Ligand SMILES: Nc1nc2c(c(=O)[nH]1)N(C=O)[C@@H](CNc1ccc(C(=O)N[C@@H](CCC(=O)O)C(=O)O)cc1)CN2
């Protein structure tokens with residue numbers, strides 16, 4: 611039997627497709643819940659070495675993409691990896707060294723837009739909402755010129771599936787001028803469609819370990 615080099619599982623593992631497709635908008639939240647669980651389980655099953663390879667490839671693709679879009683003093687919002695998300699902290703370090711200001715998203719108020727707090731390699735992170743490590747409240751609040759949006763799932767129209775809090779959609783709806791938003795996730799997290807709803811805002815670009823997949827930027 612052949613083995614998938616990334617997951618170490620049988621290449622012919624049983625079909626993991628969602629058990630249903632939503633018939634109408636009222637089914638979409640339930641469908642998304644099933645898909646989030648499936649995609650997160652697949653991501654959790656990755657070997658550490660596969661995760662590292664993916665993170666390094668993403669850092670490379672993003673560095674190439676950002677070199678023409680960010681200059682010293684610009685604000686770049688990244689994320690602190692949780693729940694098996696690709697680790698882009700080496701990229702944050704490199705861009706910081708180049709004089710780019712790095713910010714991280716923070717849930718300061720539940721169900722409100724995210725705020726962005728400055729991060730430097732010297733920042734002592736504290737635990738925020740949902741136990742996510744965040745820069746402390748005394749760090750400067752910044753508005754990103756370019757923002758990464760971590761993806762649980764994505765589609766070729768540029769829509770994203772996150773953890774289901776609606777935080778990025780709420781944030782993008784509130785930010786003016788809106789930053790260039792780059793979705794970051796696994797190639798294997800591609801869906802035929804996320805069944806976009808009126809509140810869903812498409813991303814400008816989507817990048818996976820295989821390179822740029824969507825470019826509306
Ligand atoms: N690394 C990282 N940081 C990030 C995000 C992210 O996706 N990744 N976010 C991107 O938006 C924001 C936090 N997003 C959140 C999204 C949902 C819930 C939430 O509602 N949690 C529920 C449990 C939901 C579940 O387990 O399915 C809860 O706490 O009860 C909290 C934070 C900001 N920081």
Ligand SMILES: Nc1ncnc2c1ncn2[C@@H]1O[C@H](COP(=O)(O)OP(=O)(O)OP(=O)(O)O)[C@@H](O)[C@H]1O
Nearest residue numbers: 642770771772773774775776777778779780783809
């Ligand atoms: N602009 C908005 N204003 C108010 N509520 C919103 C907005 N955008 C999304 N929501 C609400 O947030 C909830 C979750 O939305 P969705 O399924 O798109 O989450 P998600 O994009 O996967 O999560 P996240 O952005 O936190 O990673 C929905 O109930 C939706 O109504």
